[in-house]
Amino acid sequence: MMDRYLEFAAELAVARRAAAEAAEIIVRRTGATEVREKERSDLVTAADEASERAVIARIRAHFPDDAVIAEESAGSVRSVGRRWIVDPIDGTNNFVHGHPFTCVSIAFADAAGPTVAVVHAPLLGEVFHAVRGGGAFANDRPIRVSEVDDPGRALLATGFPFKHGKGKLDVFLRMASDVITEAQDVRRAGSAALDLAFVAAGRVEGYFEIGLSPWDVAAGMLLVTEAGGRVTGWPGDGREPLESGRVLASNGRIHGWLEGVAGRYASAL
Amino acid sequence: MMDRYLEFAAELAVARRAAAEAAEIIVRRTGATEVREKERSDLVTAADEASERAVIARIRAHFPDDAVIAEESAGSVRSVGRRWIVDPIDGTNNFVHGHPFTCVSIAFADAAGPTVAVVHAPLLGEVFHAVRGGGAFANDRPIRVSEVDDPGRALLATGFPFKHGKGKLDVFLRMASDVITEAQDVRRAGSAALDLAFVAAGRVEGYFEIGLSPWDVAAGMLLVTEAGGRVTGWPGDGREPLESGRVLASNGRIHGWLEGVAGRYASAL
Numbered sequence: 001m002m003d004r005y006l007e008f009a010a011e012l013a014v015a016r017r018a019a020a021e022a023a024e025i026i027v028r029r030t031g032a033t034e035v036r037e038k039e040r041s042d043l044v045t046a047a048d049e050a051s052e053r054a055v056i057a058r059i060r061a062h063f064p065d066d067a068v069i070a071e072e073s074a075g076s077v078r079s080v081g082r083r084w085i086v087d088p089i090d091g092t093n094n095f096v097h098g099h100p101f102t103c104v105s106i107a108f109a110d111a112a113g114p115t116v117a118v119v120h121a122p123l124l125g126e127v128f129h130a131v132r133g134g135g136a137f138a139n140d141r142p143i144r145v146s147e148v149d150d151p152g153r154a155l156l157a158t159g160f161p162f163k164h165g166k167g168k169l170d171v172f173l174r175m176a177s178d179v180i181t182e183a184q185d186v187r188r189a190g191s192a193a194l195d196l197a198f199v200a201a202g203r204v205e206g207y208f209e210i211g212l213s214p215w216d217v218a219a220g221m222l223l224v225t226e227a228g229g230r231v232t233g234w235p236g237d238g239r240e241p242l243e244s245g246r247v248l249a250s251n252g253r254i255h256g257w258l259e260g261v262a263g264r265y266a267s268a269l
Numbered sequence: 270m271m272d273r274y275l276e277f278a279a280e281l282a283v284a285r286r287a288a289a290e291a292a293e294i295i296v297r298r299t300g301a302t303e304v305r306e307k308e309r310s311d312l313v314t315a316a317d318e319a320s321e322r323a324v325i326a327r328i329r330a331h332f333p334d335d336a337v338i339a340e341e342s343a344g345s346v347r348s349v350g351r352r353w354i355v356d357p358i359d360g361t362n363n364f365v366h367g368h369p370f371t372c373v374s375i376a377f378a379d380a381a382g383p384t385v386a387v388v389h390a391p392l393l394g395e396v397f398h399a400v401r402g403g404g405a406f407a408n409d410r411p412i413r414v415s416e417v418d419d420p421g422r423a424l425l426a427t428g429f430p431f432k433h434g435k436g437k438l439d440v441f442l443r444m445a446s447d448v449i450t451e452a453q454d455v456r457r458a459g460s461a462a463l464d465l466a467f468v469a470a471g472r473v474e475g476y477f478e479i480g481l482s483p484w485d486v487a488a489g490m491l492l493v494t495e496a497g498g499r500v501t502g503w504p505g506d507g508r509e510p511l512e513s514g515r516v517l518a519s520n521g522r523i524h525g526w527l528e529g530v531a532g533r534y535a536s537a538l
Contacts, residue, residue, distance in 0.1 A: 097424050099472040155366050162449050173442045180431050188457040203368040
């Protein structure tokens with residue numbers, strides 16, 4: 001395990017440093033009000049762009065030949081070689097409001113898929129990281145998914161699909177109602193990367209969302225699997241989550257139940 | 270303003286110290302798995318009881334004649350004299366899961382109503398406090414509600430009424446759907462006291478919930494009003510929020526819009 005962990009030591013070091021540099025920008029600009037609208041509910045701030053520039057500069061300085069796929073300057077999502085998948089500020093709406101659930105998400109992937117993950121949440125004081133085959137960590141302490149196997153005792157995280165019309169939103173909220181009724185409760189924090197990090201850390205048992213971009217979830221998905229959890233697409237979809245943007249993640253123990261609930265609504269979403 | 274602030278200096282000092290002592294218990298026991306169920310989705314932990322004992326002991330040591338209204342050992346909610354309204358762990362489900370959105374909420378009230386408020390969230394590293402007529406603070410820095418007056422740019426916090434049957438839950442989620450569609454998005458963090466503190470700090474523009482107990486919201490409501498915001502009951506209700514358990518809170522600027530949305534659903538909830 002330790003060998004595996006060290007195989008990507010350089011990529012991990014660069015991901016951590018790039019995330020820390022972007023996190024500094026987040027801290028410096030938190031609550032800044034200077035925002036312009038890209039589209040409804042999708043604010044992009046100068047900080048977002050500055051954060052992305054910082055991350056890309058750091059990656060290019062060390063790995064000039066690697067591809068970079070980032071929210072604000074998307075390279076080809078179809079790239080299959082050495083590539084970095086970057087969300088310079090995940091939870092942008094939170095960031096704009098000074099709400100602490102916001103983070104930098106950086107994944108490094110090679111031909112075998114996501115290999116290194118860093119999710120840095122400066123306002124929470126937490127840095128999550130994982131290396132494929134090497135485990136997952138929060139502030140350098142190993143983390144594991146929770147052992148809760150009774151859905152009735154499970155806490156779920158989700159994001160509401162507010163950009164896809166009220167019809168889909170209402171279907172999604174009917175699914176959320178089932179989840180709230182059958183499980184313990186649902187949390188909606190506003191950052192997919194952190195939601196997945198919280199699954200990895202055992203703070204919620206599962207996570208479900210649709211309409212996601214690769215940079216929202218690439219790092220978080222590796223955190224979950226390296227912490228002993230499970231990540232799949234939605235039932236009946238047949239595509240990988242990074243391709244479909246539809247993610248179910250869990251501690252593994254409640255995954256069958258979560259797939260069952262999602263299966264009731266998947267075709268209408 | 271400073272005179273007003275100092276008039277209740279002793280009560281504030283005691284509330285802060287009691288909250289800090291309870292917060293230490295929260296930090297020490299975070300993620301503890303030893304829980305028993307009071308009822309579905311309403312976990313009480315040994316930490317909850319220990320936290321409440323610590324808070325009450327601190328209050329009694331300094332103000333032995335004051336009434337204490339607390340979640341686990343509720344005195345008379347109808348008390349109108351000097352009284353302390355205590356939630357030893359708000360966001361219990363989060364606490365049980367090691368999720369950082371959990372806090373100690375302590376309000377002191379006299380014949381004129383809530384006068385001192387402390388909301389201490391140790392895992393977020395934040396202590397909010399307010400004194401009637403003396404302003405609101407986060408980690409001793411003054412806070413103000415946000416200036417967003419366009420509902421379309423507003424972020425709202427809420428709690429789902431999971432203990433009142435699926436019928437009410439579904440009505441509530443229809444209201445949430447309207448809010449998500451008309452505003453920017455909704456956050457569901459799992460702690461009413463912190464939701465209100467976040468309104469006070471300008472991190473969300475408003476908050477709506479039903480089925481609340483006085484200890485969930487007494488401190489948070491004072492934080493909001495002292496930060497320049499507004500707190501009311503729900504339209505058509507006629508009762509005070511502390512009595513009805515139905516709260517609308519906002520930065521003031523979007524309050525009319527929020528009352529309008531709530532008004533569409535209030536009679537069905």
